[in-house]
Amino acid sequence: MKNLTGITALLLILSVSLHGHPVDKRPFDDEILKLHEKFSNITWTATVQLYTPEEVQEDCLRNALECFRKGLDTLNKECKEDLEKHPDTIDALVEFLNEAAENNGPMETSKTTNRCVCEAYRRMPLQNFTSQLGFMIKRVNSQS
Secondary structure (H helix, E strand, C coil): CHHHHHHHHHHHHHHHHHHHCCCCCCCCCHHHHHHHHHHHCCCCCCCCEEECCCCCCHHHHHHHHHHHHHHHHHHHHHCHHHHCCCCCHHHHHHHHHHHHHHHCHHHHHCCCCCCCCHHHCCEEEHHHHHHHHHHHHHHHHHHC
């Protein structure tokens, strides 16, 4: 009986202390928004158009993140001169998108369907791509 009382007391203490300090599962913070702002302020001389996810449905989130990542990879290859003053910006954004796709719970429901593939979205100028990327970052951050 003494052991049962001790175990009960221990469980009570653990449940109260763990409930008071939940683990923050959010891996991203305002730093990614600052990074996106820096990316948005790059002066682009290139006239690249990229597939740009917009009005993304919940079941297409993972694919949209992948599409933005591919767009950033394209920029990294085709716009080297514009990125010389911002060498790590795209790499950090790509890392964010990769981690968001792998770690964010709601992303696990994403399906691969014809309406979710990158090529299903319109090609848009960099300004639109950048703006939609910002919306996606805010959306992912708010869900984590």
